[in-house]
Amino acid sequence: MAIEDKLPLRKRKFIVSYFIRTFLVISTVIVALTIPFFGYVMTFTGALLGVTVSILLPCLCYLKIKKPSYLEVMFIGMVLVCGSSIAISGTYTSLKNIISHV
Structure with missing residues (x-):
């Protein structure tokens, strides 16, 4: 478009x-x-950037823009921890696949 x-x-x-x-x-x-390992490159991009843009950045922007309550901060903290662990494990797995196929 x-x-x-x-x-x-x-x-x-x-x-x-x-x-x-x-x-x-x-x-x-x-x-x-x-590109022989194009799928692995797309997996790497999705794991790193997809989780960051769709999960981590909205939570961080919400914390910056609004003054949340203690319960909201705890919930957002749990979402940030889970999102970060998903991003890290997905990025690690995709890098491991890329390195093993090179």
């Missing part, structure tokens, strides 16, 4: 949109086929 919004063509938006999306899918397939 970001690529489509940058193009000045507005009349044939559907045709250009289909070509851009098709090109992105084909290029992703080519990258996935040429």
Whole structure:
């Protein structure tokens, strides 16, 4: 969508949109086929960044923006500990898989 919004063509938006999306899918397939451990790299990215963006950062931003009660701080602390352990174990496992297949 970001690529489509940058193009000045507005009349044939559907045709250009289909070509851009098709090109992105084909290029992703080519990258996935040429890089032998692409799945492991995606697992590493998901384990490290996915957990950070979806679990850890919202909790930290909530603590920074709002003055939570003691019970909320305890619950958020438990979520942060669990999220951090998931991120660490997922990142470790994916790095171990990458290293073993190199």
